[in-house]
Amino acid sequence: MHLSVSGVSKTFGSGSKAKHVLEDINLELDSGEFVALVGSSGSGKSTVMRLVAGLELPSSGTITVDGQPVKGPGSDRGMVFQKYSLYPWLSAAENVAFGMQLQGRPKREVNERTAYFLEVVGLSDAGRRLPRELSGGMQQRVAIARALAADPKVLLLDEPFGALDLQIRETMQEFLYQLWERTGLTALLITHDVEEALLLAQRVHIMAPRPGRIVRTVEGKLDRRDLSFLRLSAPFLELREELANYLRVLDSTMG
Amino acid sequence: MIGILAVLLAWQLVAASGLVDKLFLPSPEGVWRAGSEQYARGILIKDLLASVGRVGAGFALSAAVSLPIGIAMGCSRVICQLLEPLMGLIRYMPAPAFIPLLIIYFGLGEEPKVLLIFIGTVFFNTLMIMDSVKFVPSELRETALTLGGQGFQIVTKVVAPFIAPQVIDTYRINMASAWNLVIVAELVAANEGLGKRISLAQRFLKTDEIFLGLIVIGLIGLAIDLSFRLLMRRACPWAN
Ligand SMILES: Nc1ncnc2c1ncn2[C@@H]1O[C@H](COP(=O)(O)OP(=O)(O)OP(=O)(O)O)[C@@H](O)[C@H]1O
Ligand SMILES: [Mg+2]
Numbered sequence: 064m065h066l067s068v069s070g071v072s073k074t075f076g077s078g079s080k081a082k083h084v085l086e087d088i089n090l091e092l093d094s095g096e097f098v099a100l101v102g103s104s105g106s107g108k109s110t111v112m113r114l115v116a117g118l119e120l121p122s123s124g125t126i127t128v129d130g131q132p133v134k135g136p137g138s139d140r141g142m143v144f145q146k147y148s149l150y151p152w153l154s155a156a157e158n159v160a161f162g163m164q165l166q167g168r169p170k171r172e173v174n175e176r177t178a179y180f181l182e183v184v185g186l187s188d189a190g191r192r193l194p195r196e197l198s199g200g201m202q203q204r205v206a207i208a209r210a211l212a213a214d215p216k217v218l219l220l221d222e223p224f225g226a227l228d229l230q231i232r233e234t235m236q237e238f239l240y241q242l243w244e245r246t247g248l249t250a251l252l253i254t255h256d257v258e259e260a261l262l263l264a265q266r267v268h269i270m271a272p273r274p275g276r277i278v279r280t281v282e283g284k285l286d287r288r289d290l291s292f293l294r295l296s297a298p299f300l301e302l303r304e305e306l307a308n309y310l311r312v313l314d315s316t317m318g
Numbered sequence: 319m320i321g322i323l324a325v326l327l328a329w330q331l332v333a334a335s336g337l338v339d340k341l342f343l344p345s346p347e348g349v350w351r352a353g354s355e356q357y358a359r360g361i362l363i364k365d366l367l368a369s370v371g372r373v374g375a376g377f378a379l380s381a382a383v384s385l386p387i388g389i390a391m392g393c394s395r396v397i398c399q400l401l402e403p404l405m406g407l408i409r410y411m412p413a414p415a416f417i418p419l420l421i422i423y424f425g426l427g428e429e430p431k432v433l434l435i436f437i438g439t440v441f442f443n444t445l446m447i448m449d450s451v452k453f454v455p456s457e458l459r460e461t462a463l464t465l466g467g468q469g470f471q472i473v474t475k476v477v478a479p480f481i482a483p484q485v486i487d488t489y490r491i492n493m494a495s496a497w498n499l500v501i502v503a504e505l506v507a508a509n510e511g512l513g514k515r516i517s518l519a520q521r522f523l524k525t526d527e528i529f530l531g532l533i534v535i536g537l538i539g540l541a542i543d544l545s546f547r548l549l550m551r552r553a554c555p556w557a558n
Contacts, residue, residue: 116464138466147455152479152556162465165475193556206461213465 064129064216064249066092066115071124072274073110084110086274088124092217092251097243099252099264101306103314107275108253112221115251116142128216138166141215145222148206149194155205156181156190162213180208183242200224200231204238211248218250224259236262237290257306261299262290269306271313278313281306344526349533352526361515362534368511369500370538372428376435377496381489383436384443389481391444392451393473402448405441413438413495414502421507431503438499439492446492450484451477483550483557490546497539 073085085107092098100108113119115126117136126133128140141162149158160177168176181187184204194202203223210218223239224232240263243250254260260267261283269279285299293299326346332338333345340348356362391398416437420430454477462476504513512531519527551558 116460118460118463136460136463138464140464142461142464144457144461147457148461150458150476150479152482152554161462161475162467165462165465165467165471195556209465215464219464 064094067127071121074122083274086276094249095247097250097264099260099267101260102270106270106272109221112219112253116140138213139216141210142219143206143210143223145225149202151194154191158205159209159212176212180212184208199227200235218248220252258303348526349529352530365510365512365515372431373496373500376432380436380440384440388444388447391448409441417506426507434503435496435499439496442492446488450481454480483554486550493542
């Protein structure tokens with residue numbers, strides 16, 4: 064799998080109401096990579112993701128998956144949103160099965176894969192519960208399981224833990240990292256949390272606002288064997304501090 | 319419940335005191351007697367079935383037509399812009415004003431009554447269903463698209479289940495006007511029905527029968543309301 068975003072710009076609306084949101088975005092993603100996009104609110108992160116998902120079309124530039132231009136949404140690019148991520152009328156297991164049913168997979172396969180992916184996200188016992196009976200963290204795990212069960216080539220995560228409490232967020236970050244190690248998924252993660260990006264991604268793109276563009280790319284060569292240890296290690300803290308400062312400066316000069 | 323009992327008691331007291339002419343205020347027993355007599359003669363059940371049948375037919379038609387049109391209007395900007403101004407206008411024409419026209423077109427049979435209920439509820443049903451579609455979070459539709467869902471699947475698998483509770487509630491609310499309209503239609507022209515019975519009772523100054531009619535109509539309305547609430551709890555347990 065190879066995802067390529069090259070020279071992508073996006074303008075919403077036209078004439079006097081035109082809003083230039085993205086300018087010359089370039090990024091590449093290969094199978095098994097975990098890449099993050101960090102930026103302050105309004106820098107256009109979600110728009111990049113929506114373009115990759117095919118939910119919007121670029122004003123100029125191209126987005127390709129394995130050389131094929133993206134023309135619209137499809138199950139090769141799974142997506143997890145921050146809010147309203149589950150269908151409230153379906154149980155956790157039915158949510159996981161939802162995408163596979165849309166694809167028209169045979170019933171037996173759907174059942175097997177549902178059980179498997181619920182197990183992968185550690186929710187085998189919660190399959191029959193409705194979303195409102197699940198905690199925020201569990202809901203996001205179900206949403207991730209549902210995206211993975213549809214067998215995407217790349218998983219697009221738009222601030223998936225943005226609405227969670229700090230403590231649960233840390234647990235979820237570790238969960239996502241282990242999931243990545245275990246299943247070898249390919250992921251593009253959006254966050255405004257520098258720590259989250261550095262912790263999980265091998266490559267972090269930093270975006271500046273108005274218009275949204277990538278201003279810096281960091282290849283974090285960090286020892287990720289123990290995330291809770293890494294969080295507190297000196298090189299990590301140093302890098303995190305530096306990038307957080309960088310973002311602050313960007314914001315104050317751009318705002 | 320206590321409120322209803324208190325009103326019954328007050329009614330009984332006032333009627334027994336003889337302060338109000340019996341012609342204006344029949345006693346509860348009087349109404350009960352009128353009821354058992356009508357029941358024994360078979361009129362009560364016949365009237366009831368006639369009215370309920372008309373409401374059932376007219377409203378079922380209205381519900382069946384408004385659901386697809388409401389969803390289509392909610393999902394498609396073009397269809398919405400095409401139909402909304404027209405519906406918004408007709409909605410404000412009082413349905414009973416259509417009665418003369420319906421009688422000219424369809425005579426005095428069942429059709430004009432059923433159609434009156436249809437006309438009187440279909441626009442409200444449609445517009446309320448359309449509004450509920452606009453509240454489907456875009457994330458839910460878009461998630462389905464990124465899971466491989468195609469056009470029409472979004473309607474059947476995402477939009478329809480999401481709005482189900484609001485649709486049931488819409489029907490529950492507009493059922494009340496269906497029930498109003500059937501009485502109006504029967505007051506004007508009918509051979510049987512609860513509204514017809516009331517207008518006959520008026521001619522013979524039988525206030526006890528008028529009271530009976532009003533109470534029966536209220537009770538059926540309440541029963542319909544409760545059944546919709548029950549349906550909601552059964553069909554959409556996730557929405558409570
Ligand atoms: N459909 C649209 N029409 C017009 N403007 C839009 C549209 N979508 C996004 N924008 C604008 O584009 C800019 C970037 O939005 P976007 O949601 O991509 O930012 P973001 O980095 O994801 O922000 P946040 O961290 O708040 O989620 C914002 O100014 C937003 O108002
Ligand atoms: Mg965003």
